[in-house]
Amino acid sequence: MENVNQQTGSAQDDEQAASEFLTFTLGDEEYAIDILKVQEIRGYEPPTMIANAPPFIKGVINLRGIIVPIVDMRIKFKLGAAEYTPFTVVIILNVAKRVIGMVVDSVSDVLSLAQQQIRPAPDFSASFDTKYILGLATIDKRMLIVTDIAQLMTSRDMELIDHAATH
Amino acid sequence: MTTIDMSQFYQVFFEESEEHLAAMEALLLELDIDNPEPEQLNAIFRAAHSIKGSSGTFGFTDLTDVTHILETLLDRLRKNEIKLRSDMVDAFLEAGDVLKTMLAGHRGDGGADPQAMEAVCARLKQLAGNPQPAPVATPAAASAATPPAPAAPAAVADSGGHRSYDIEFVPTAHAAADAAIISGLLDELRGYGELQIIVRPDPAGDGAGFWHLRLKTDQAAERFGDSIDFIAEQDAWRISETVSAALEDAGGAFGFFPSAAGSPVVDDRFGLFEDMPPPVATESASPAEAEAYGFFEPLPETPGAAASPAPEPGDGCGYGFFVPLDATPSPAPAAAPVPEDGDGFGFFAPLPAPPVVPERAAAPQRADTAPQLVAAGPAKPARAEAGAVPVPAAKAVKAAPAATAAETSSIRVGVEKVDQLINLVGELVITQAMLLQCAEQMHGSVPERLAQGLAQLERNTRDLQESVMSIRMLPISFVFSRFPRVVRDLSSKLGKLVELKMSGETTELDKGLIEKIADPLTHLIRNSLDHGIEMPDRRAAAGKNPTGTITLRAAHQGGNIVIEVGDDGGGLSRPKILSKARERGFQVSDQMSDAEVWMLIFEAGFSTADVVTDVSGRGVGMDVVRRNIQAMGGRVEIESMTGIGTRMTVRLPLTLAILDGMSVAVGDQIYILPLSYVIESVQPDLRDVKTLSNQARVIRVRGEYLPVIVLHEIFGIKPAAANLTQGIMVILDADGTRAALFVDALVGQHQVVIKSLENNFRRVAGISGATIMGDGHVALILDISALAAMAKSAQMAAA
Numbered sequence: 001m002e003n004v005n006q007q008t009g010s011a012q013d014d015e016q017a018a019s020e021f022l023t024f025t026l027g028d029e030e031y032a033i034d035i036l037k038v039q040e041i042r043g044y045e046p047p048t049m050i051a052n053a054p055p056f057i058k059g060v061i062n063l064r065g066i067i068v069p070i071v072d073m074r075i076k077f078k079l080g081a082a083e084y085t086p087f088t089v090v091i092i093l094n095v096a097k098r099v100i101g102m103v104v105d106s107v108s109d110v111l112s113l114a115q116q117q118i119r120p121a122p123d124f125s126a127s128f129d130t131k132y133i134l135g136l137a138t139i140d141k142r143m144l145i146v147t148d149i150a151q152l153m154t155s156r157d158m159e160l161i162d163h164a165a166t167h
Numbered sequence: 168m169t170t171i172d173m174s175q176f177y178q179v180f181f182e183e184s185e186e187h188l189a190a191m192e193a194l195l196l197e198l199d200i201d202n203p204e205p206e207q208l209n210a211i212f213r214a215a216h217s218i219k220g221s222s223g224t225f226g227f228t229d230l231t232d233v234t235h236i237l238e239t240l241l242d243r244l245r246k247n248e249i250k251l252r253s254d255m256v257d258a259f260l261e262a263g264d265v266l267k268t269m270l271a272g273h274r275g276d277g278g279a280d281p282q283a284m285e286a287v288c289a290r291l292k293q294l295a296g297n298p299q300p301a302p303v304a305t306p307a308a309a310s311a312a313t314p315p316a317p318a319a320p321a322a323v324a325d326s327g328g329h330r331s332y333d334i335e336f337v338p339t340a341h342a343a344a345d346a347a348i349i350s351g352l353l354d355e356l357r358g359y360g361e362l363q364i365i366v367r368p369d370p371a372g373d374g375a376g377f378w379h380l381r382l383k384t385d386q387a388a389e390r391f392g393d394s395i396d397f398i399a400e401q402d403a404w405r406i407s408e409t410v411s412a413a414l415e416d417a418g419g420a421f422g423f424f425p426s427a428a429g430s431p432v433v434d435d436r437f438g439l440f441e442d443m444p445p446p447v448a449t450e451s452a453s454p455a456e457a458e459a460y461g462f463f464e465p466l467p468e469t470p471g472a473a474a475s476p477a478p479e480p481g482d483g484c485g486y487g488f489f490v491p492l493d494a495t496p497s498p499a500p501a502a503a504p505v506p507e508d509g510d511g512f513g514f515f516a517p518l519p520a521p522p523v524v525p526e527r528a529a530a531p532q533r534a535d536t537a538p539q540l541v542a543a544g545p546a547k548p549a550r551a552e553a554g555a556v557p558v559p560a561a562k563a564v565k566a567a568p569a570a571t572a573a574e575t576s577s578i579r580v581g582v583e584k585v586d587q588l589i590n591l592v593g594e595l596v597i598t599q600a601m602l603l604q605c606a607e608q609m610h611g612s613v614p615e616r617l618a619q620g621l622a623q624l625e626r627n628t629r630d631l632q633e634s635v636m637s638i639r640m641l642p643i644s645f646v647f648s649r650f651p652r653v654v655r656d657l658s659s660k661l662g663k664l665v666e667l668k669m670s671g672e673t674t675e676l677d678k679g680l681i682e683k684i685a686d687p688l689t690h691l692i693r694n695s696l697d698h699g700i701e702m703p704d705r706r707a708a709a710g711k712n713p714t715g716t717i718t719l720r721a722a723h724q725g726g727n728i729v730i731e732v733g734d735d736g737g738g739l740s741r742p743k744i745l746s747k748a749r750e751r752g753f754q755v756s757d758q759m760s761d762a763e764v765w766m767l768i769f770e771a772g773f774s775t776a777d778v779v780t781d782v783s784g785r786g787v788g789m790d791v792v793r794r795n796i797q798a799m800g801g802r803v804e805i806e807s808m809t810g811i812g813t814r815m816t817v818r819l820p821l822t823l824a825i826l827d828g829m830s831v832a833v834g835d836q837i838y839i840l841p842l843s844y845v846i847e848s849v850q851p852d853l854r855d856v857k858t859l860s861n862q863a864r865v866i867r868v869r870g871e872y873l874p875v876i877v878l879h880e881i882f883g884i885k886p887a888a889a890n891l892t893q894g895i896m897v898i899l900d901a902d903g904t905r906a907a908l909f910v911d912a913l914v915g916q917h918q919v920v921i922k923s924l925e926n927n928f929r930r931v932a933g934i935s936g937a938t939i940m941g942d943g944h945v946a947l948i949l950d951i952s953a954l955a956a957m958a959k960s961a962q963m964a965a966a
Binding site: 047048049050051052053059060061062065066067068069098099100159160161 | 882
């Protein structure tokens, strides 16, 4: 089943040549996510804290009348120092009909990646941050970690969504 | 001609029919069986009749069949031919239920059980005694029952005599000038039978103008035709015989005549015309509901010829606007452009060319009949709505059924539109708060005019918000109206005598809450009936009135609506609840206060009923009730006294969208407390704060020890007030138990717009929602009940 999916997926990608990705940095690592999942990019403002939430959930902000949760990926992935400077950026994502803000160190690029440029990542088995990695791509000797952001944000690990089984 | 897609009106039909059914049920339940008010019977009849009319129009013949039988019985009742009995009311209610399921079936959810339908029909027929009431031709029995109702223009085909004539004429200038001549004619006609003046000319017009009379007599038209001929303008009169049962209310249908050229009085030429043959030609006992009447132009015809054209029986209910035709010598039916099974009407433009001869239109044509005559104007498919044509509106209101009249002053709007409006107003409230806060930060340096403008804005915003919210407000009678039926059915099933007293039905509540409160309230009432009210013999033995009373009361209290369900039954039994709770393994102690004990009945799986009935006793109801009410931001309390009764009080916020909140500071965070929970706040004195087992803290307030909820401990925030004496205690009333919430400081009081936290995030324990403050920051709204529970479990864990 999975094979079939991959085949159809790659056939589609060949036709469409490439899709666009937004790249951002977390510490020393550079990530790429599907740009169609990005609603907007804005500066960091201190959110309203939520009691008893895990440390990487910084709280909620008011985004033009909508309450949006903010997660700090640096804390979640233990990458770099979670410092908030005037240059700290929040990527507002629109995934699974939800609006979620994601704090990153900086946004670097928008670039096209063809399917063949994305190589499968070596299997680190169950460690959670590799579960959501679609592959690795190399652009100008930079290694980009291509991430399935929708799946990551809706995963149980992020604690952003009520899961029936969680308590 | 245009065919109209009737399906676009189905929704309106369904809604209207449901309203009629609800009205009918309410009226039935109010009926005093021994001494029914004629007006109530009439109203019930009208409701049934309207359903019949419109279902016929829309081709739902099964509905028509049932309502027809229902109507036959009702008609005999209202004419005092048979006496109302309680089994009839039962049968009517049952029929109403069947109609509801049939309606639902047509809507596409479920369907009617044909057997139930037949059973009801058979029962109604049997109650009516005579399934096919005597045709009109037998006047003997009927004449006794003539409703003396000139005011309620009744039943053309009614039993006042053999025949009913429509007399229309325009008096000569001479006759018109002398009032005595006209009144002499009227007196003469009264001598023949029952006379009803349907249209009289405007008195200001010197008596000249168009008269329309209706005479019920057993005389032939020739007997009085001459008298009219004498008074009327040359050829400007007509007598037409109305065939029995021909006139029938078409469920609020009517048409207007535009003015015709060459007629003396313009205003009176507008008229309502409603004429419809019943689906079954033999049906006689359905005297047209009063709304039917029409204006007709004088006819230059001989009485003999004029008397004959009677509406042709057809099975649509068509109606139309008729206009004088130009000189048509013989009775030519001006066919209304009747659409498919036609509910519609058309405008016929006036034609010039006098002499004007509008023929008594055989309005009810077969549905497929194309308009045979003048259709100069566009046939407008539209719901009959009073006021659609400005000039005759006043008459329309008079003639049309009340329901139609009401439409003139209200519009149906989708709820989503209203919700969008409410959202926008919510944004406006936030923006206004933001401006106000900006101005406050400028302290004294705000220009006076700006300050005034802001104050004005604040007032206007609040007014706007209130009026927008009021759009969503519905009287709670929408919910209450179902309970008489519930109580009636259930009490007879349980063999109890119960009277339901309701008050405050006009109290208004948000539509969303109305929909959600219905189930919990039904549960509470069923519970009171089943567990509260005792059997009649036990009540008598206890020296009470054998008839128990359930009171249902709604009222506004501050920003809340309070709904009480009370009964004068046996009350809750404390030992029984406690023993049952122990049996179920709940943590209970004999020291628990009554209020706490009573709250146990809301626990899942708790039932003290000895016998599980199909009414209650499975212990699933009450916990659902509490959960539903809490989900609405409300709470429920119980008061009970053994032998005296039980009262359950449901408190709900007025609306789901905006609440009055008190903002409190804890550390660097601001939280909102729903104001309705706040009783008072006190500066704690260290001597009043005690610990239990060195863990749980209590505070003594007015001689009462209250548990202390320390917010910064529960939420893990670093507080500004580390010491209990530095902060402030807010005394809260959470679900009947009081507690003191310790916070750093009180900040202010605002109206806050509730925003969902769960749209983009998940539920957070202790938080019921979020709001946006004036400075654009998010503040979280505290869930008091959950906090109290959290504090309790935290203390238990600590102990």
